[in-house]
Amino acid sequence: MYQLGPAGTVKRLSDGAIIQLPANEHEGWRYEAWLAEGNTPEPVTVISETVAQLQARLTGALNKHLNMVAGERHYDDRFTCSLRAGYVGPFQAEGQAFAAWMDACNIAAYTIMANVKAGNQPIPTEAELIAAMPLIVWPPSPVPMGAL
Numbered sequence: 029m030y031q032l033g034p035a036g037t038v039k040r041l042s043d044g045a046i047i048q049l050p051a052n053e054h055e056g057w058r059y060e061a062w063l064a065e066g067n068t069p070e071p072v073t074v075i076s077e078t079v080a081q082l083q084a085r086l087t088g089a090l091n092k093h094l095n096m097v098a099g100e101r102h103y104d105d106r107f108t109c110s111l112r113a114g115y116v117g118p119f120q121a122e123g124q125a126f127a128a129w130m131d132a133c134n135i136a137a138y139t140i141m142a143n144v145k146a147g148n149q150p151i152p153t154e155a156e157l158i159a160a161m162p163l164i165v166w167p168p169s170p171v172p173m174g175a176l
Contacts, residue, residue: 029041029042029067029069029070030059030062030067030069030070031069031070031071032069032070032071033046033147033150037049037147037148038059038069039150040058040059041070044150046147046148046149046150047059079145082144082151083141085154086137086141086152086154086157087137089154089157089158090133090134090137090157090158090161091106093133093158093161094106094130094133097126097129097164098110098126100166101122101126101166101169103126106126106130109122109123109126109127110123110126110127110130111123112124112126113126113127118170118171119170121167121170122166122167122169122170125164125165125166125167126164126166129162129164129165132162133161133162136160136161136162137157137161140152140157140160
């Protein structure tokens with residue numbers, strides 16, 4: 029089955045693939061054959077939130093995730109963890125690792141949002157957005173974790 033999408037696209041529901049219309053031989057032959065059999069794609073899903081609301085919702089989910097990961101090392105939030113990067117001391121390596129990882133997460137999220145706006149991928153759920161983020165690699169802790 030297929031669903032019409034934004035900006036001249038169709039989504040294959042079995043795997044979420046986005047096909048640009050008019051479909052070329054490689055991408056769309058199954059869709060064209062499916063249509064020729066008399067099938068009709070589902071209508072475009074109406075998005076009830078604005079782009080600004082979507083960005084705010086997904087940004088909130090990402091920030092919550094960043095705060096949770098910072099909390100794994102007993103920091104209050106992403107700010108207190110990343111600010112350690114600029115202070116020479118025993119926790120600097122943790123701050124640097126976290127700040128670099130946070131930047132990688134932001135780049136991934138910006139890329140996803142650009143693809144959504146361009147109609148190249150569906151709007152992710154909050155869980156799908158977080159699942160698409162890179163994993164952090166923490167340096168060894170300067171404090172035994174059992175001590176905290």
